[in-house]
Amino acid sequence: MSDRTLSLKSAMLFAAIACAVAGCASKDDVSPADVEKQAFEDLRTEIRAVIDDPAREGEAIALVNELSEDLNALREKIGQRRQRVRELNADYDTTRADFEAYFDKVDREIRWNKRQVSEKHREFLTIMTPDERSAIAKTHSKARDAAIRNIQTI
Amino acid sequence: MLIALFTIMILGGSSTATLAFIADTQDSVKIVMVKDDRQKEALSTLKAMKKRTNARNKHLKRASKGIYKVLRQDVINTADIDAIWTGYFAEIDQYDHDMLDLRWELKEHINREEWEEIFSGD
Numbered sequence: 001m002s003d004r005t006l007s008l009k010s011a012m013l014f015a016a017i018a019c020a021v022a023g024c025a026s027k028d029d030v031s032p033a034d035v036e037k038q039a040f041e042d043l044r045t046e047i048r049a050v051i052d053d054p055a056r057e058g059e060a061i062a063l064v065n066e067l068s069e070d071l072n073a074l075r076e077k078i079g080q081r082r083q084r085v086r087e088l089n090a091d092y093d094t095t096r097a098d099f100e101a102y103f104d105k106v107d108r109e110i111r112w113n114k115r116q117v118s119e120k121h122r123e124f125l126t127i128m129t130p131d132e133r134s135a136i137a138k139t140h141s142k143a144r145d146a147a148i149r150n151i152q153t154i
Numbered sequence: 155m156l157i158a159l160f161t162i163m164i165l166g167g168s169s170t171a172t173l174a175f176i177a178d179t180q181d182s183v184k185i186v187m188v189k190d191d192r193q194k195e196a197l198s199t200l201k202a203m204k205k206r207t208n209a210r211n212k213h214l215k216r217a218s219k220g221i222y223k224v225l226r227q228d229v230i231n232t233a234d235i236d237a238i239w240t241g242y243f244a245e246i247d248q249y250d251h252d253m254l255d256l257r258w259e260l261k262e263h264i265n266r267e268e269w270e271e272i273f274s275g276d
Contacts, residue, residue: 043155067159078167085172086276089257092266096254103250110166110246114239117163118232121225124156130228137157137226148158152218154167 032150039147040068043136050135051128059127063120070120074113075154081106161222164239168218170246171210173253176260177203182272187264196263203256210249217242 044061051057088094088102128136162168177200187193220238224230264272 039155064156067156067163070163071159074163074167078169081172082169082175086175086273089173089176090270090273090276092261092269096258099250099254103247106172107243107247110170110243113166114164114243117160118235121160121164122232124160125230133156134228144155148155151158151162152168154162154169 035143036068036071036147036150038143039141040064042141042144046136046139050132056127060124063124063127067120070117071151071154077109078154157222157225160225161218164221164235165214165218165242168214170214171207171249171253173203173250173257174207174210176200176253176257177207179272183264186268186271192263196260199256199260199263203253203260206249206252206256210245213242213245217245 043064047060047064048057051060084102088099125133180197180200183193183196183200187196217238221235224234224238261269
């Protein structure tokens with residue numbers, strides 16, 4: 001798929017979002033998941049355009065794919081945590097020790113997540129040069145901007 | 155997008171304030187409890203929970219901005235990220251501790267039946 005085709009696809013997706021917000025929703029409504037999917041696709045396109053070396057390009061794309069999966073897993077995990085805490089709170093007989101044990105478990109998960117993400121970030125720094133990172137950071141697409149807003153609410 | 159993604163992933167998401175929802179039950183408390191001193195005390199505790207959550211959210215915003223700023227640099231010092239993260243993680247712990255204190259304070263004002271009705275949707 002060419003860059004131009006992807007840009008058009010991205011623009012159409014954003015138009016559909018704007019339409020949905022304006023109240024002209026139809027059966028073709030665009031979900032936040034669709035926006036995010038398009039944003040990651042735009043990002044891959046940009047990486048292909050910016051990195052000339054095929055080996056590093058492949059590594060960068062693989063890393064983006066992993067981050068996309070990690071993001072979905074994190075979102076799911078946070079949903080499960082919220083639900084579990086609501087269940088604990090709703091039970092009048094839950095002890096403080098029950099809560100603390102659960103929070104300790106969550107703390108361990110957060111620490112593990114930080115180590116994993118830091119490792120991937122180090123990998124990212126070795127794959128891309130500062131100029132390449134800067135070039136990618138400067139580009140925007142409407143889907144990417146919308147996805148960032150989604151991601152920031154996780 | 156990558157920088158925003160790494161920022162939020164490093165922080166483990168921005169919705170780690172898992173007890174924040176309790177503070178949003180003022181309306182239920184007003185419906186379920188009789189308007190008396192106990193209700194007044196319960197609402198006061200919920201207000202304190204809201205205030206604590208707002209302070210925690212401000213901390214998150216500062217940590218998020220700090221990490222984003224570091225990640226945008228050409229030469230990234232990971233020690234700077236670790237320092238911000240450590241401070242943020244300590245705040246998560248303190249927040250959970252403070253919110254549990256306030257939850258137990260809330261329970262002193264609400265009886266079992268009222269509690270079950272207020273949180274029946276959960």
